[in-house]
Amino acid sequence: MSKTNGHEIPRVGFYVCHCGHNIAGAIDVDAVAKYVATLPGVVVSRDYKYMCSDPGQELIEQDIKDHQLNRIVVASCSPLLHEHTFRNATEKGGLNPYFFQMVNIRENVSWVNDNKAEATEKAKDLARAAVRRVIHHRSLEPKKVEIHPDVLILGGGIAGIHAALTLANAGKKVYLVEREATIGGHMAKFDKTFPTLDCAACILTPKMSDVKNHPNITLWTYSEVTNVEGFVGNYTVTVKRKPRYVIEELCVGCMECIDACIYKEGKYPDEFNVGLSKRKPIYVPFPQATPQVVVIDRETCIDFKSGKCKKTCIESCDRDAIDLKQQEKIEQIRVGTVILATGYQIFDAHRVPYYGYGKFPNVYTSLEVERLVNASGPTGGELILRDGARPKTVGIIHCVGSRDKNTNRWCSRTCCMYALKLAHLLKEHTDAEVYNFYIDIRAAGKTYEEFYDKLLDENIHFIRGRVAEVTNWAARPSEEGKLVIRVEDTMIGIVRRIPVDMVVLAVGMEPKSDAQEVRRLFNISCSTEGFFLERHPKLAPVDTFTDGIFIAGTCQGPKDIPDSVAQAGAAAAQALMLIDSGSIELEPNTAHVVQEECSGCKSCLTICPYHALSRDEVKQKATINEALCKGCGTCVAACPSGAIKQNLFEDEEIFSEIDGMLDLQLVGTNKG
C-alpha cells in the first residue's frame, strides 16, 4: 500500500483538531467529523484534542496501517505551523508525505468568526474541498541541493563583525564586505555604551583586529556587492572593490603620506567625526581603522580635480604603495549562504525645522555629541560648542524622528537609553544642568531601569513632554542669547520655556537610503517602514523568505548593541546549520515546463520574480531551475499555451478543490 501512485481507489483519513478551546470553542468539531465521514472516499473521520501531539500523530500512523488509508487530511491550524509535522506522520505511516492536505480552520475560521453555526458550516466546506483535492495528489520527491560552505557577510558593523567571527571560529570561510574604508560601523563612533558605560572602542577594536587577522576571513572594505545570482547553497556574488588609490597589501598605515599632502590642514568634512572636524583628501578614517590603510578621496584630491598636484604623497611613501591610477576591481565569489548586516542611518534632523538643526550652531545630533565627548573626537573630549562656549545648561530632546506620523512612525528603541547615557556624560564633562525631554522612558533591557534610577539620582531633570520648538526668541532678559526650549511639562500641566546653551537631538534610526536596492539584489522583502523583513517575527527572526539569506542587526529594525550581537550570533548559527547539514531539501511545489507544449514564446521569462526561468536556445523552449523556483505560480498563470505545470497545484487539484468548496457534484471522473 505504500507509495501509491494516485490511481487506486481513494481511502481518505480525516482528522479535525480541537486545539484545546481554540477551535472546539468556536466550531462544533464533532459535527464536522460526522459530516466528513459521509463524504465519498472517506474511510476514517475523527476529532481529537491536539492533533500535533505525539498521540495525535500516532493516530494517523496507526489508521494508515489499520484501514489501508492512502490520503490524509488534517483540519487544524495554519500550514506554516504544522504542515511539516503531519507530512512526517503521513510518511511514518508508510505513505508519500505529499498525499497529505491541511485545512486551516483556526486562523481562517475559529479565530475570525463568532457565530458557531456559521463557523461550523465554513469548516465543513473547507474540509470537503480538501478531501476532494487530496484525492488528486501525486507522489512527489523533494529535491536536495548541496550547500557551499563559504559565507558572505554584507556590512562590517558590530553585527557583521560578530557574525563573521562566529562563523570563522567554527572553521567556515567568510567574506566580509564593507562599503566604507574601515569596518566598525556606527559603534566605532560611539563614546561609551549604556548601561555599563564601558568604552565602545575598547570593546569593539579587539574584535575588529580579530577580523583582520583571522585566517578564515577575507575582509574587503571599500567594496560593494553589485550582483547576486543563484539559489540557496549556491550563490555567485559579484563584488566591486572601489579603488582607494593605495595598494592595500603594501600600505602599513605609517601615515607619512598624509603628513606630506600639499594640504597642511584638513579641509573637508571628516565623515567619522560627522563633519565636526576636517580631514585631508588623503586620510585614515580614525586611529584604529581596520584595515589600517590610507585612502584617497578622488572627489577632493587636487590631482583628480585638476591634475596639477605635486603628488608629494607618492614621494613620501618608501613602499610605493600609492597608485593614483588604480582601477576598481571586480571579484566573483561563490558562497552558500549570506548574512545581511547592512545597518541603519540616523534620521536627518533637518526634516524637523522647528528644532533648529542647521540653523542654530549649538543644536547637535546625538551622533555628533558622541564624537564631541569622545577623547579621540574633534575636541579631544573637551565639550566645546560650535560657538566656542562651554554649556552650562543642556536640553536633550527625545523622539526626534521617532513616534511621529509626520516623519517616522516607529519607536527607535535605543534613543531613550543613549539619551540617558549622553545626559550622564554631559553632566560628567561639564557639570551642566541637563534636561531630558521625553514622551515615555523606555528602559526595557537588562539593568536598563537601574541605569535610569542612577540618572535620577544624579539630579538630571526629566520633563515629560515633547518639545514643540527650539527658538532664539527671548521673552525675558534671562533668555537673551540662549536657545529657548518650549515644552509642556505634562506632569505638572504647564507650558515651560527653558533657556539652554546646547540642544541635543536624540535622532531615531531609519532604514538605509539604499535598503530597497539591497532588498532587490538579494530578493528579500521589506516591512512597510523599509527595514528588512524577517520570516517570522517571533520564531524566525533572522531568516528571510529567501532560503540561505539571513539578516542581523539594525537592517531588520532599530535595536541596540546587545540585541544586534545576539541576532548576529543567531544568524551565524542558522547559516552553520545549513552548512553543516551539507544539503537542503527544497519544497517540491515547483513549476516545470511540459516541453512538447511549450511554443517558445518567452512570455514567462521576464515575469519570474526569482529569475528561475531561462530559455534553452537549442530546443527553443523554456526551462525552469527548480532550485530557484519558489512555487509562486506566476509563470503557470502567464503561459498562454498552458505548458507550465506546478506540483501540488495541478489543474485537477485546484479545480477539484473549488468544486468541493462549491459542493458541485463530481461528474465525468472515474475517481468519484
Add this chain to the structure above:
Amino acid sequence: MSIVPIIPSLLVKDSPAKVPRKISRRIKFESELDLSFGESVAERAYGENLLSCIQCGTCSATCPLSHYMDYTPRRIIAMVREGFKEEVLNSLTIWLCASCYSCYVQCPRQIHITDIMYALKREAIARGGYPPRHPIPVLAREFFSRVKRHGRNTESFLLVSLYLKTNPFAMLKEAWLGTRLWLSGRLSLKTESIKRKKELRTILNAVEAEKGDGHQ
C-alpha cells in the same frame, strides 16, 4: 453683576505661584463621567485619531494661547477621551483657541485638534453652557445670523452688536479707533450684501433640514 466681562480680568495674571488657595475636595467618581463623550467627539470632529493621543504635549507647547487656558489642549484631549464632559464644555480653553492650526500640523499623531476645539465650541453653544456675556459665543452667533441674512459680513455692525450684547461701556473705548478707521476709509457703514440672498438661504436651510434626520 459686573458689567466688564469676567474673562479678561482673569486672564492676564501670570502663573498663580504665590496665590494662597483654599482647601477644596477634588475627586472624580466614574459615575459622574460620560464615557461615550470621547468617541462622540472624535466622530464629529474628523478627529478619528483623537483616541490615539499619546499625551506628549506638543499641542500645548506650540499653542500661542495655552498659557491663558485653564486646561492645556493636551489636558482637554485627555479629558474628552475619559469623558470629563462637564469640565471640558465649561472650560475657557475652547474659547481661547484662535484656530491658528499650530497643533494641527505638528501633532505627531496627526490629530485634528483645531477641529476638535470647534466641535466642543459648537456643543457648548448648542447647550448654552458658556459664561453669560461671553464675547466669543456672542460674536459667533451674531456673525452667523448676519451672514445667513445678507450673505456677507459688515465688520462695523458686527462689532457694534457684539459690544452692545457683551460690554456696552467698552464700546466707548473703541469709539476713537472706530472713528479713525472710518476717517481713513477702513470702516464702511453700508450693509454689505450679496445679490442672490435667497439662493444662499435655500442652500443653508437644506443643510439644516438634512441635519434633522441625521446626527449633527
Add this chain to the structure above:
Amino acid sequence: MKYLYYPGCSLRSTGRAYEESMLALFKALEIPIEELNDWNCCGATAYVSIDETEAFALAARNLELAENQAGNGTVDLVAPCSACFLVLTKTQRYLSTYPEVSRKVNDALKTVGLEYEGKTRVRHPVDVIVNDYGLDKVAKHVTRALKGIKVACYYGCQIVRPFATFDHPHYPTSMDRIVKAIGAEPIDWPLKTRCCGGSLTGTIQEAGLRLSRALLKEAEKRGADVIITCCPLCQHNLECYQGRINNKYEETIDIPVLYFTQLMGIAMGIPEKELGIQRLFRKPKFTSVSAKGGEAVHV
C-alpha cells in the same frame, strides 16, 4: 491665464488698502484678474463655531461659482485674506477627503441647481506672485529698490497652515524672497507664523493684545523698519492696536505695518494713493526718501 478674485468681507472694510494695492500691483505686473460674481462670506472662524456643515456649504458655494464663471477646466481663485484662504482650502480638502461632507454639501447645493465638481484651485496672491509669476520678473519691475530697508515678514497662521502647499507651515520663506527681489532686506524673525491674536483682540482683548505685543516687540528688537503682512486681520491687529499696546504695557513701539502688496508697489513706483498708503495710521518713513530710481536688483 486669468485669475478669479475672491475679496472676502474684510477687503471691503478694514482691509481696503490690501485690495487697492493688490489690484494695482496685478495691473502693473499685467496679471489678469477678475472678481468672482456674487461671492458670499467664507464663514471665517465664527460660522463653523455654530454649524460646521453649513459653514462648508457656505464656502463651497464660492468654489462652485468660480468653477461656473470660468467655464471649462480648472480655475485659480485668488483669496488674499488668510481666513478666507484657509476656509476655502479647508473646504476643498474636506470635500475631497470626507465623502460624508461632500455628499451633504452637494445635496444642499443641488437644491438651487448648483453642483461643485472640484475644479477650483484656491490660491494666495503670495503664491501667485512667487510661483506663477516669478521673482526674477518681479525684480525687473523694480524702479526704486528699497536698499537697506529691514523688513519683518509676518505670515501669520492661517496662510501657511495647515492646507497650503506652497510653503512650509512653520518656516515659510515666500515673502522673504519677495522682499529680497525688491531690494530690501528680510530680517531673521522667529515669530513669522506665530498667531497675532486673531479675533481675540475684539473679544478677549488682553490675550489678543499680548500676542500682538510679542510680535511687535521682537520685530522692533531685531531692527525691523517695517512689518509686512498678507492678511487684513493681522495688519489691523499689529497696526491699529500699537498705541493701546504702548499705553497698556509701557512700550514705545512705532513700526509701520504694510501689506506686502503695498511694499512691492512702493518699490515698483506705483503712486501711493493707488496703494492705499494714505489709509495707514503709521506711514512708512522710507516711501519718498530712500528709494532711488532704476537700480538693478539682485535676486
